[in-house]
Amino acid sequence: MEIFSNTQKMIAKKIDADTVISNWKDWKWQVRHTIRDIPTFEELLGIKFDDEERAELEKTISIFPLSITPYYLSLIDAADYKNDPVYKQSFPSPSELLVEQCDMEDPLAEDKDSPAPCITHRYPDRVLFLVSNVCSMYCRHCTRKRRVGNIDSIPDKSEVRKAIEYIKDHTEIRDVLLSGGDPFMLPDDHLDWILTELDNIPHVEIVRIGTRMPVVLPYRVTDELVDMLKKHQPLWINTHFNHPKELTNSSREALRKLADAGIPLGNQTVLLAGVNDCPVIMKQLCRKLVKNRVRPYYMYQCDLSEGLAHFRTSVAKGIEIIENLIGHTSGFAVPTYVIDAPGGGGKIPVMPNYLISWSANKVVLRNYEGVITTYTEPESYKPPYCDGHCSGCNMHMSIEGGDESKSVGIAKLMCDHDPVISLVPENTARMERRADE
Numbered sequence: 001m002e003i004f005s006n007t008q009k010m011i012a013k014k015i016d017a018d019t020v021i022s023n024w025k026d027w028k029w030q031v032r033h034t035i036r037d038i039p040t041f042e043e044l045l046g047i048k049f050d051d052e053e054r055a056e057l058e059k060t061i062s063i064f065p066l067s068i069t070p071y072y073l074s075l076i077d078a079a080d081y082k083n084d085p086v087y088k089q090s091f092p093s094p095s096e097l098l099v100e101q102c103d104m105e106d107p108l109a110e111d112k113d114s115p116a117p118c119i120t121h122r123y124p125d126r127v128l129f130l131v132s133n134v135c136s137m138y139c140r141h142c143t144r145k146r147r148v149g150n151i152d153s154i155p156d157k158s159e160v161r162k163a164i165e166y167i168k169d170h171t172e173i174r175d176v177l178l179s180g181g182d183p184f185m186l187p188d189d190h191l192d193w194i195l196t197e198l199d200n201i202p203h204v205e206i207v208r209i210g211t212r213m214p215v216v217l218p219y220r221v222t223d224e225l226v227d228m229l230k231k232h233q234p235l236w237i238n239t240h241f242n243h244p245k246e247l248t249n250s251s252r253e254a255l256r257k258l259a260d261a262g263i264p265l266g267n268q269t270v271l272l273a274g275v276n277d278c279p280v281i282m283k284q285l286c287r288k289l290v291k292n293r294v295r296p297y298y299m300y301q302c303d304l305s306e307g308l309a310h311f312r313t314s315v316a317k318g319i320e321i322i323e324n325l326i327g328h329t330s331g332f333a334v335p336t337y338v339i340d341a342p343g344g345g346g347k348i349p350v351m352p353n354y355l356i357s358w359s360a361n362k363v364v365l366r367n368y369e370g371v372i373t374t375y376t377e378p379e380s381y382k383p384p385y386c387d388g389h390c391s392g393c394n395m396h397m398s399i400e401g402g403d404e405s406k407s408v409g410i411a412k413l414m415c416d417h418d419p420v421i422s423l424v425p426e427n428t429a430r431m432e433r434r435a436d437e
C-alpha cells in the first residue's frame, strides 16, 4: 500500500480504514464508491461550503452530474483545493450554468455526422465509435457534456451490432476509434467481443481506444485487461492527462503495463484556464509523459460546448505554449495544437509561424531562438507528374488503381490530374446570379 495522502486518510476515516486499504486497488470497488453528492465530498475532503455556495453547487449537479473516483479525489490537496487542478477538473463550478451566445449543445456536430448508431463518420478513412456513454469520473470540461450521466443513452448490444455492420459495409474505413464515455468502463469480455468483431473485418487496419482510466482510475488497467488487449494488435491507446500532478505512481504503473504489452500510447490534453494554461506546466506535462512512454498527440482548444465557457482560453495562449515547446524540448514531446471546428469541420492544427517570407528561389525562416535564416530552393527541381494511377509511375510503388478518387479539399486543388481550379462556397449571391442567367 502506498503512503496515504491526507485525503486518502480522510476517506479511510469515514468509510473504515481496513475496508479502504484492502479494496483501494480494486477498480470495481472504486467505481461503486464514486463520490456523487456534495455533502460526501465535503466530508471526505474535510471542508465546508456555505449554504449559498452549496445550493448553487446542488443546482449545477442536477444538470451536469458529479462523479469522482476515490482515487482521483485523493489527489486533491485539501489545504488549497480551490486552486487544485484535480479539483477544477472533477468538481462542479456554478459557472457551468452560464451559457454564452457562442455555446452549442453539440458543437462538433457529432450527431449530425452520424450515419449509424454510435458512429461519427467525418473523415474519409476513419470513424469514431462511441461504445460506452459512462465514465468513472465526469470531467467538468467534457465536450460531450450534453450526455454525461444520461443512462438512457448507453448503447445496447443491438446498437453496437448496427455500428459494426456499418463499418463492415464501408470498406474505406481502415481506422476505428473507440471512445465514449470511457470504453474501459465496459467489462473485459464485452470489449473483447467488440475488438474481435473489428479484427474480423479485413479492411479495418487499426483500432484505437480513447480512455481516461490511466488518469482517473489507473487500477482499471489490470493484468487481465492487458492480456486481453494484447490479443488485438495493432491497437493504439490515447489517454488524457492534463496536469503533471496526475502522473502518480499508480498512473505510471498503468502506463508501464500498457507500454510493456507493446501498445503505443498517446495523450490528448485539453487546454484549460486555471488548470494548464501555462507553458511551464505544459512543458513539464509533456516531458513527464514521454518519460513514461506516452507520446503527446493533441492539445485541444476547449470546445464550444455549453457549460465550458469558464475553462476556455484565448487561442493566443495555446500558440504561446507551442512556441515554448517547439525547439525547447524533444520534438516528439510536442503535441499538435488543434481547434476542433465548430459545425463538424474536424480538427484544424494551429501553430506559430516559422515561414517569414519567400522569394523566387529562397524561403526565409526563423527558428525558436529568433535566428532568421534562408533556405535556397533547388533551381532544377521537377516534381514528378502524377496522373493518379500509380501503376504507370516509376517510383517503385504500385498501388492498384491509385488514389485518384480520394482527392479531397486543398489536396484536390493541388493535384495534377484533377481539372478543378477552385473551391467555391455554395449559395453566394454571385453564384446565385450566375444560376439566374
Ligand SMILES: *Cc1c(COP(=O)(O)O)cnc(C)c1O
Pocket (backbone or CB within 6 Å): 120, 121, 122, 123, 126, 127, 128, 177, 347
Ligand atoms: C478526432 C476524430 C477522429 C480522429 O482524428 P485523428 O486526427 O485521426 O486522430 C476521427 N473522427 C472524429 C469524429 C474525430 O473527432
